[in-house]
Amino acid sequence: MMTEPNIGRLLQNRYRLIRLLGQGAMGQVYAAEDTALGGIPVAVKFLSQTLLNRKMRERFEREAKTCAQLGQRSIHIVRVTDYGVDEDGVPFYVMEYLKGESLSEVISRHTISLPRFLNLTRQICLGLYCAHQGIQIDDKICPIVHRDIKPSNILVSQNDSLGELVKILDFGIAKVLEPEGNQTQCFMGTLAYSSPEQMEGRELDARSDIYSLGVMMFQMLTGKMPLNADTHSFGSWYKAHHFQIPRSFESIDANLKVPKALELLIMACLAKQASDRPQSVGDVIAALEPLEERFGAGRQIAHRIGASLSRLPVIAEPRTSSIVIGDEICRSAAWPSNMPLAEIVFPRTMPTNDGVLPTLWVMMTKQEIQRRLVCTRYNQFLFLEAPHPMALWLTVLYSRGQDPRWLPCYLDLKTPQGRQMATSLGKVGQYNILFFAQEEPHRCAHIQTATVAATQCRLLHDWAMIGQMSKSAPNSAVSKEHLRNALENIKPQILLKLDAIYASDGNSLN
Known part of the structure; x- marks a missing residue:
């Protein structure tokens, strides 16, 4: 049995080839690990050496660039993350490793x-x-x-x-x-x-x-x-x-x-x-x-979402504050006159010189804001396509020994406003949480940031597209109810995971 010569090879001092996944007329694909990012699994595709001519090199490079752009915009297209040429002049590109x-x-x-x-x-x-x-x-x-x-x-x-x-x-x-x-x-x-x-x-x-x-x-x-x-x-x-x-x-x-x-x-x-x-x-x-x-399987909506949520990984922000995008604009914001002075939460996009900034506006008492000055932020986005395209945007403020503060809001993706918010969240990859005190609503009292996971960013773009194309009759209340019930069912699992992460490293929750 012949040994595959590329196994164990370190490509560009970064990608270690592990095993051959497959090969075809265009080239070979290897499972590899990205040593620069802690050994995360990736796949590396090489152009076949029998096709090393100018035309095929250009086609191979075009394939890489096409997938790089498309993969950032849709979770349903394989995502390319790197492109290069090895020491023998053979082009390759690196893509996400897919099990299936x-x-x-x-x-x-x-x-x-x-x-x-x-x-x-x-x-x-x-x-x-x-x-x-x-x-x-x-x-x-x-x-x-x-x-x-x-x-x-x-x-x-x-x-x-x-x-x-x-x-x-x-x-x-x-x-x-x-x-x-x-x-x-x-x-x-x-x-x-x-x-x-x-x-x-x-x-x-x-x-x-x-x-x-x-x-x-x-x-x-x-x-x-x-x-x-x-x-x-x-x-x-x-x-x-x-x-x-x-x-x-x-x-x-x-x-x-x-x-x-x-x-x-x-x-x-x-x-x-x-x-x-x-x-x-x-x-x-x-x-x-x-x-x-x-x-469709959407008839078992609540069961399906509950099952998937039980497997969700918890990605939490550090308790220390992150860099705030649009800090000056956010700090000058005042509570809208058409919103009640009550403990509510709602999403809003804010225009900046660099584009639209997604924000979450929260009103609390002054005392409650002080309790949340240092806390872990957790977020997750859930989506239902039918009977009405709706996303639940969940943020949790968590500190050990205190009751968690759940901040859910809904994005109606049949509306331009809901789609703009979803697209903005996916593009920016983070959002600002603006805190307002009931006692002093004329100014923003505190700002925190929360990062959106890359997978969720791509999903938000897809969901906005689904909402735009949806021809279903409006039925937002039913979708909201399904999402609300699913969230209630999964809250205990979220808290268990947050407790476990906090216990393992209470100072830096990543």
């Missing part, structure tokens, strides 16, 4: 139940929607067409707070649609999932990815392909994609119960002409939304 299995592995074992299908498909669509919205290149927003959407490029992992989490992988042949740029004039992709226009080497847009999504959705529900080619050759698949009518769900399995609206959606995605398909992934998400409300 490909969607093709999931499908190979069994077909996917309708609730699970709706959950996975919505996440895939959110990632594609982000890519199709584009990335910034030379001060222009350029849409990204993936061009190789298929089950093996979708990773399904387990996330402690989210349950099943989907990531889109391999933007290696993605096309940047630059204004007046040269578009693709040759076939690149996977034969069984390629759109008719992709087979012809024509200029592609988002609707080509929608066709591939339609093939994949059919396969997820049936375990079979909607089209069959006589041989696995370009010519056979060309004929299938151009002239063959997709099989019906009933022809695969007469006992398979697929809602008629879903069957019509998938068949529309498989239309031969791009103009006959949904014109954007946003249209697909909108069509899936009523199906999720009726058939």
